[in-house]
Amino acid sequence: MSRIKAAARSLLRLPLRLLVNYSALPEEPVSQLGLDPARPIVYALTNDALSDLLTLELCAQQLGLPSPFTPLQIGGQSLPRYVCLDHLPCFSGTPVPARQSLVTFRDWLQLHRQDPALDIQLVPITLLWHRAPGREKRRLQPPIHSPSVWHNSWQVLLHGRENRVRFSVPVSLRTLADERGSDEQVAHKLARVARIHFSRQRQAAKGPRLPIRQALFQQLLASEPLCQAMAQQAAEEGVPLAQIQQRALGYLDEIGSDFSYRLIRMGDTLLGWLWHKLYRGIQVHGGEQVRRLAREGHEIVYIPCHRSHMDYLLLSYVIYHQGLIPPHIAAGINLNFWPAGPLFRRGGAFFIRRSFKGDKLYATVFREYLNQLFTKGYAVEFFTEGGRSRTGRLLQPKTGMLAMTLEAQLRGIPRPLTFVPVYLGYDHVMEVNTYLKELKGSRKEKENLWHVLGILGKLRNFGRSYVNFGEPLTLHQYLQQRVPDWRETAEGHKPDWLAPTVNGLAQQLMSRINAAAGLNGLPLCALALLASERQALPRNLLTQQIQLCLELLRLAPYSQHCVLPEAGAAELLAQTLELGKFQVEEDKLGQIVTMDRYQAILMTFYRNNILHLFALPALLARLIERQEGQSAEQLIQAVQPLYPLIQAELFLHHSLDDLPAQLEANLAAFAKLGLIEDKGGRYWVHAARQPQLLLLAHCIQETLLRYAMSLGLILRAPATPLPQLESDCQMMAQRLATLHGIHAPEFSDASLFKTLIATLEAQGYRQDECWQTQALARLQAQLQGLLPSALRRTLAALEQEA
DSSP: HHHHHHHHHHHHHHHHHHOOOOOOEOOHHHHHTTOOOOOOOEEEEEEOOOHHOOOOOHHHHHHHHTTTOEEETTTEEEEEEEEEEEOSSEEEEEEOOOOOHHHHHHHHHHHHHTTOOOEEEEEEEEEEOOOOBTTTTOOOOOOSSSSHHHHHHHHHHGGGGOOEEEEEEEEEEEHHHTTOOOOHHHHHHHHHHHHHHHHHHHHHHHHHBBBHHHHHHHHHHHHHHHHHHHHHHHHHHTHHHHHHHHHHHHHHHHHOOOOOOHHHHHHHHHHHHHHHHHOEEEEESSSHHHHHHTTTTTTTEEEEEOOTTHHHHHHHHHHHHHOOOEEEEEEEGGGGOOHHHHHHHHHTTTEOOSSTTHHHHHHHHHHHHHHHHHHHHHOOOOTTTTSSSSSOOOOOOOOHHHHHHHHHHHOOOOOOOEEEEEEEESOTTHHHHHHHHHHHOOOOOOOOOOHHHHHHTTOOOOOOOEEEEEEEHHHHHHHHHHOTTOOOOTTTTTTTTTHHHHHHHHHHHEEEHHHBBOHHHHHHHHHHHHHHHHHHHHHHHHHHHEEEEEEEHHHHHHHHOOOOOSOOHHHHHHHHHHHTEEEEEEEETTTEOOOHHHHHHHHHHHHHOOOOOOHHHHHHHHHHSSTTEEHHHHHHHHHOOOOOOOHHHHOOOOOOOHHHHHHHHHHHHHHHHHHHEETTTTTEEEGHHHHHHHHHHTTTTHHHHHHHHHHHHHOOOOTTTTHHHHHHHHHHHHHHHHHHTOOOOOGGGHHHHHHHHHHHTTTEEEEEEEOOHHHHHHHHHHHTTSSSSHHHHHHHHHHOOO
């Protein structure tokens, strides 16, 4: 029999190589799952389908892991390398429990009884072929989890190109062998746990079954909240209830997605081609934690930053390639144009109007639809910024979708609901030139077919793209910390704590997005060049500054989810120069990297992607450079009143309680990198490294200037109404930018002044609608002390003119 099996394997290896395009999840299981190649490795699979075993063999060979067909040789014994829970009959779709699996489990455990030093790693393997979730009230024949041999053959032919080999975290058989109980009992327990594990893996990969669209609409129309809303609307307008029902049905048809797995598969092929044309690679980090959440049955809500129309396409593509079903995506109604609208809808998009004001019925319909998505267990994605950032910074969050999500949690969701923040980064954003036009006053172009064709006409290689999954936030745990009695809230009643809790949640999620930022060459080059006086640096100094930034974050990490590149500074600079965004001039002394004025404005977008990572080190560098000889305690005291302003604007990760420790870590890093000298507990600028320290300090200068200017206007006329104050600040900032050649469009962004004023109020600088002028004057004096004399003179002159 063994010879027949070996012959069958030899016969099928070649056609399988041709038909199956497998990929491993995660991409590097040895390092990402903590597999130890020095310890024995064995595999567990759901069934003994030869296609599964041969695909695993190919994948293991590529990863440098042992083949499942290579016997396990330990202590003179030869045992199977793999175990299958079920035996697959040739002509039946019903699996038969494999008796041999328990025998193999017992044999492996017995080896550990004989050798106390032995520790075999059992790696669960899930082969993901066809991942269609199916439709509600439609039975799949045969069941996907127990195919017959004939069905399995068709599966290879039809779906071999989308195969995923999912490696799970290895199980230590030594730990199991040390448990109480006989080997027989432990083997049964292991088999039972393995079945549960594989079932969860399949559920995570496929997601819940999809509803029949019209049946879902009728179910929603019959829900109690919507029935009450329709009855109230009919009574207010004095029209028949049937007319209001038709209106609600129209709203549902406008909102609802029409998810199609077939389109997802086609889109995967198309997007794979598109990314190959656009980018030199997609770097993904943190995918394993998302897969773990899906396995554990969490209701996942993805919260990405929003910088490009590519965001939702890229994220859905990455999630699909992580072995998970793509989410339902809240998309602006502006994207519901032909032909993109129908395609987005079948790709999982559900459409939302920019505002619900004046239409209570629409608001109720949307809430019920969103609640139904959560109840049924579909992953959801929405952008808390509400729209694409034109400046490269995170926008202040729009809390409507978060509030509706929290209300759905109050109504009761059968699974834990967890937010997953996602940082998306690009070496090139295709809309960045359009953003600049809009920031200069041009009207936003309405999305249409010609707009899409225009983007497709610009296809070329745009460097790399980055998708980093940040630290998840489980909603019920967050509520338990903020509002311990939240479960007692009556349904249908908005509690007083809802608004502040939603606002706090929004700020927390935005800071977690920034905490997952990824560094690459282009924003690092932009950060350094924009900090130079003429947007030009010698190539060797630019390389040194990039290396300094990398080393600074390695020595004083911003967060554990921040991703640093493996390449060195010279390689990153070379990759960036290939993009053609900078000019390289050469003289007898070497090369100079520079950019013109227009390119400098565009580069602020990419600089702003990572500015938050260096805001605190830059502030510290500015303090040391302007006020040498201070101790660590004095520097910390100087930073504390400024930090809340910068934190609110840039969504910084560290709390005020964590601030002293982070500042001390940065001081230690400065000293180790030779930027400063520690003389008896006081810090001085190291003369040889002063240019690099000044470049770092300049990163925060525009922010400090904006604050000093705004506080000066407040102190000059404290009774100015807030809307007028925001307008005056914006006008003054525009004049300052012209006088001092400040290229950043966000320097005069009205929303930043609104955020600043709100933060000053939250910090107690404005009480009972009156500014605390003495405290503001002290803060402004500190800010002015950190500015160069030329800027201070300009500020004084402008205040006199105003």
